[in-house]
């Protein structure tokens with residue numbers, strides 16, 4: 001599992017008593033679809049490149065296989081969740097975020113490194 005640069009957008013999620021929690025999300029309009037995931041046990045972020053033909057029809061749990069989370073060591077097939085639909089805040093609480101349906105401008109995208117799963 002290596003870090004890989006991913007074009008993504010920043011969103012701001014909230015939890016009761018806590019606002020402006022930074023989250024990141026990808027959109028398919030970049031021509032490929034890198035999806036983000038999190039380890040729900042520790043909050044580490046990962047990505048999967050679903051344009052990789054080796055992953056066709058496979059679930060994230062299947063792609064994670066025997067890999068353990070690089071941060072907390074838990075088996076990813078059990079702790080992986082779609083992100084930022086589910087995210088773990090600094091205080092350990094689990095939040096949920098749905099990206100805006102309005103596709104943001106490409107110029108507002110940022111490049112950020114995420115650990116790639118499955119390669």
Ligand SMILES: [Zn+2]
Pocket residue numbers: 039040041042043044069070071072073074079
């Ligand atoms: Zn973890």
